[in-house]
Amino acid sequence: MTAMLELRQVSKVYGSGPTEVQALREVDLAVDGGELVAVMGPSGSGKSTLLTIAGSLEAPSSGEVLVGGSPLSGMTPNQRASLRRRSIGYVFQDFNLLAGLTAAENVALPLELDGIGQRTARARGLAALEELGLADQAGRYPDELSGGERQRIAIARAVVGDRRLLLADEPTGALDSVNGEGVLRLLRAACKRGVAGVVVTHDAQLASWADRVVFLRDGRVVDQTTRPPGPESLLTPGPNR
């Protein structure tokens, strides 16, 4: 099975000489469709760099990134831009919804920008909202929505159409824990429909929603969780339960 996202020995260096910063060091990471992976690490560990390189917003200094099995290094800038528009969705901490557009219009916007006719784009936008249980918010404007609702719309926008890779940077950073949970439930639901998800965070609680947690330190992958055993293992009475 081909991973939806694969990083092979990816390194990233900013600057040179005495100001050189090694942001990523020989990172290997593969994420399958249907899988949600959290990349966890402290500030300055390289999390955001990893996400921008995975999303082809930045090129690695060395190593290779493959999206859907295709190496980005073999693509022209136009092909990479097309891949970003059609296959990759981004979710940021501050939602980035356009205030003058309704939720449905915001979700349809990436498709319209990609040249799809307005009517088709809006129908697909509505379908994405429906699939994620957000249809009742389709006609509302961002300033009529709570922070949690806005972020859920942003997730629908990130997976609209044929997008199969969802990249999220601290997506619950601005939300309280219950609203944050609503966003994470939706992120998991989107991944269960076949999307490969990568979320970067310093927050263990957010990371615990992922199928797998990868730990980053000083630009290097130092550890990862194994696929957690079923929850029934928690139900065995122990000395403190």
Place this chain on the structure above:
Amino acid sequence: MSVRHALLALLSEGPKYGLQLRQEFEARTGEVWPLNVGQVYTTLQRLERDGLVASDDPEGEGPQKGFRITAAGGRELDQWLRTPPETASPPREELVIKVLVALGMPGVDVHELIQVHRRYLVELMQQYTHLKAEAPEHEVGLALVVDAEVFRLEAVVRWLDAADARLARLPAGGRAARAAAAPRAGRRLGVRR
């Protein structure tokens, strides 16, 4: 967790049988805290002895024996609900001790040690979170129990993160000095023995 007070709380809703109490306790805590039937009956016997519950058949035994809360039991339950749990003095936390001990040990990579514990805790948090994620959102009892465990574990992970960051900033040779200072800090904080 006080099984004694949890049973009093269930009986405050009306008389119940022992087996019924066990089932309701487990259902309301999302079955995260299993309770064996012997534990239920032993606790009920003690509550009856202390005058906090009364049974419909003081001489009888078995699953058909019903219990109800007494006025004294009601007062005890109310007082317990309003009494803050003992959190004023810090417990003697095993993980804190392990990291403190490791600081003074030659050849031990404390960051690697911290990561071992961090991974274990995050895996445990994943198990709890996935239990909540798979359950319907309206199962409030389960969500509350899981939240309590996840927040408790998260606090430990945050302590590990802070320890990791503090130690990374220390100049070489500073670790042993910090480790030696720790027992004095413990005395100042009145750590429970």
